[in-house]
Amino acid sequence: MSRTVLITGATGTVSNALMNALDGTDVVLRALVRDEARADGPRERNAEVFIGDLDDARSLPPAFAGVQDLWLLTPNGPRAPEHSMNAMWAARQAGVERVVRLSVVGAAHDAPNRSGRLHALSDHETVRSGMRWTILRPHWFMQNLLNEAGDIAASGTFATNMASARIGMIDVRDIAECAAQVLLDGPDRHHGETYTLTGPRSLTFDEVAGQMSLALGRSVAYLPVSDDAKRETLLGYGVPAWIVDMLEEYARAYVSGWGDFTTDTVAGLLGRPARDLTDFARDHATAFTATG
């Protein structure tokens, strides 16, 4: 019998890619969406949409009834553990069999960034939930570079406070395909596993710029800037201060070498190499070249 998978974060980057990866398989897709006005994307992927908010535990039970698998993605922010707790409680009450949780690279109680420490709390909750579980801990998303697409398209440059940090960055499509594989493999196969997912190479942002130049056929240059300059830019775009602080903690950790590693877990799960930055840049060339 087909299994029903509840997708949280269904309008966001990773869960969108996961719904693409599950499209055409025999799972029944169900999407939790906060706002009916944003439900078109999940519906186009044949997901049954339930309106619910991870802030509000009382809004969740209908979406969880009859679900076997929970894909649990919590948005970045100080309330992430509460969001996880609300979803996990709704899952327990509904008799959900398995949770596949999106965590983050290096999640630990002593991680040098608040997101890693918050995810560690929810990872712990997942492990002790009594449900079958798998935790995915992806590295820095290549798709974060899309935040720089406007600058790259307009000026051929992008500025960030990563100095000469090396990062084993990963394409979100690979995270999604790993999650889909775990979900399609059935509840026992990956139970109790925590997978750290990276791309195939650990790259500096100078190297990223070089790869993008080759893929796009035009010059792209990386401009290192100070933490303060980056902070001012992000705050100017209206990014909340909590997120700006979190990003600065990550940048400092990466500059110290914390993210300079890769794993072969994606290849192990998918039976093919992880996508390279060149693949990402080529497949998103329009975003990096379109102006206006």
Ligand SMILES: NC(=O)c1ccc[n+]([C@@H]2O[C@H](COP(=O)([O-])OP(=O)(O)OC[C@H]3O[C@@H](n4cnc5c(N)ncnc54)[C@H](OP(=O)(O)O)[C@@H]3O)[C@@H](O)[C@H]2O)c1
């Ligand atoms: N960026 C990275 O490099 C990186 C690396 C590793 C791990 N991560 C982890 O990835 C996760 C973020 O994934 P993403 O980039 O795919 O997220 P995203 O694109 O920012 O999307 C967040 C999703 O969460 C939904 N959401 C927000 N508040 C909600 C609430 N109160 N109730 C229900 N849904 C809510 C949003 O829905 P709306 O449409 O209603 O806003 C959206 O669907 C975080 O846990 C982060 O720590 C990120």
